[in-house]
Amino acid sequence: MEGRINLDPFFYPNSVAVFGSFKPGAIAYEILRNVMEGGFEGKLIPVNPKGGNVEVAGRRFEIRKKLDEPVDTAIIAVPARIVPALIDGIGHLIKGAVVISAGFSEVGNEELERELVEKARKHGVRVIGPNCAGVFGVHGKFFGSFEVRVKPGGLTLVSQSGAFGGAALAMGNDEGIGFSAFVSYGNAADLNESDFLEYFADDPNTRAIALYIEGVKNGRRFLKALRYATSKKPVIILKAGKSASGARAAASHTGSLAGSYEIYRAAFKQTGAIEVEEMEELFDAAKAFEMYEKAGKRVAVITNSGGPGVLATDKLERLGLGIANLSEETVETLNSFLPPQCSVRNPVDLIADADYERYKRTIETVCRDENVDSILVICVPPIFIPSGEIAKAVIEADCSKPVVVNFMAGELVRGGVRILEENGIKNFTTPERAAKALRWLSQR
Numbered sequence: 001m002e003g004r005i006n007l008d009p010f011f012y013p014n015s016v017a018v019f020g021s022f023k024p025g026a027i028a029y030e031i032l033r034n035v036m037e038g039g040f041e042g043k044l045i046p047v048n049p050k051g052g053n054v055e056v057a058g059r060r061f062e063i064r065k066k067l068d069e070p071v072d073t074a075i076i077a078v079p080a081r082i083v084p085a086l087i088d089g090i091g092h093l094i095k096g097a098v099v100i101s102a103g104f105s106e107v108g109n110e111e112l113e114r115e116l117v118e119k120a121r122k123h124g125v126r127v128i129g130p131n132c133a134g135v136f137g138v139h140g141k142f143f144g145s146f147e148v149r150v151k152p153g154g155l156t157l158v159s160q161s162g163a164f165g166g167a168a169l170a171m172g173n174d175e176g177i178g179f180s181a182f183v184s185y186g187n188a189a190d191l192n193e194s195d196f197l198e199y200f201a202d203d204p205n206t207r208a209i210a211l212y213i214e215g216v217k218n219g220r221r222f223l224k225a226l227r228y229a230t231s232k233k234p235v236i237i238l239k240a241g242k243s244a245s246g247a248r249a250a251a252s253h254t255g256s257l258a259g260s261y262e263i264y265r266a267a268f269k270q271t272g273a274i275e276v277e278e279m280e281e282l283f284d285a286a287k288a289f290e291m292y293e294k295a296g297k298r299v300a301v302i303t304n305s306g307g308p309g310v311l312a313t314d315k316l317e318r319l320g321l322g323i324a325n326l327s328e329e330t331v332e333t334l335n336s337f338l339p340p341q342c343s344v345r346n347p348v349d350l351i352a353d354a355d356y357e358r359y360k361r362t363i364e365t366v367c368r369d370e371n372v373d374s375i376l377v378i379c380v381p382p383i384f385i386p387s388g389e390i391a392k393a394v395i396e397a398d399c400s401k402p403v404v405v406n407f408m409a410g411e412l413v414r415g416g417v418r419i420l421e422e423n424g425i426k427n428f429t430t431p432e433r434a435a436k437a438l439r440w441l442s443q444r
């Protein structure tokens with residue numbers, strides 16, 4: 001995008017300085033430790049006017065009394081009142097500053113925040129924060145935050161709230177999601193959601209962007225950035241502060257005006273962003289887009305149990321997706337190899353004793369049907385058929401259309417789910433969640 005800011009110093013830095021207290025348990029110490037344990041390969045400089053030494057992750061650092069050489073980024077976790085002077089003092093040596101320190105506009109201290117930005121601008125330094133939880137550039141092996149580290153992958157998480165971001169990273173780890181970057185931007189005194197949308201739209205390691213926002217500072221700019229980003233990749237948005245009470249809470253939390261939800265909703269629709277309602281959905285959408293770019297609206301459901309097949313069908317129709325009409329040719333082919341008690345209309349019910357062969361052939365037959373855009377495969381394995389066998393059928397079936405999977409539940413399917421994940425197929429734990437995944441794919 002023309003005039004786009006280069007944020008590589010934040011997400012792919014070669015050198016980083018950390019400012020603050022390096023006593024174990026202090027924020028600067030925890031960030032230094034996370035950066036080291038995360039395998040950062042660049043130059044790392046702890047700075048504190050008291051000097052001394054610090055040992056983290058088996059390495060001993062000399063703490064410098066002041067920064068005396070250029071670095072890409074400074075991570076600042078010192079008392080708020082001294083931040084502007086610190087940035088003024090090191091501005092000529094840094095490209096970017098991540099200000100973790102709180103005590104700015106979120107507690108009514110606008111003047112101090114204005115001063116911080118003024119000093120940064122004077123030196124051409126860009127700022128993330130203040131009042132933020134830091135950044136990850138996962139593919140640059142840079143974990144510049146005290147939040148839990150994550151596995152590399154294609155999802156970038158941009159969060160106005162640090163704690164939401166931290167919880168989301170931990171949940172992502174549990175859900176088997178890989179991340180390309182994380183940024184918690186707090187008060188957005190300088191860089192904001194629009195800058196990050198534009199930057200990650202062009203970041204080759206980012207396949208999808210997930211955005212948690214309470215409010216935005218400049219609506220017109222946000223719309224432009226969102227339109228640009230959605231033209232390049234899926235943008236999944238969780239908007240908080242939708243209700244009047246929620247909006248009031250947002251104002252005291254990050255000092256942001258949540259604004260009329262209707263306006264946001266129209267903007268999301270207009271730009272083709274994927275809006276989700278809750279945290280669980282944020283990850284389900286992320287999982288869907290990690291596997292596929294998009295999917296059509298006509299869905300075929302293949303199941304070995306009637307109930308979940310009906311639940312999936314109900315949900316798909318409620319979400320505005322079509323239950324594909326299978327062609328006569330498909331129905332004949334299915335009839336030729338399925339036991340007579342199977343239902344060959346959509347949903348296709350393979351009945352409880354369906355094995356590898358029955359699933360694999362059915363998926364391949366249905367996949368060839370021109371009326372089918374995508375397939376939802378449900379498996380509730382009886383105790384005498386290992387779920388791993390059905391997982392292999394899904395993986396080995398020759399099908400080029402999107403296949404979304406719902407294996408349930410718990411212990412029964414653990415083996416199968418593991419095999420699916422090793423092969424890049426995410427499991428959705430209920431038929432309804434799988435149906436929603438197909439709806440989000442169809443919105444692209």
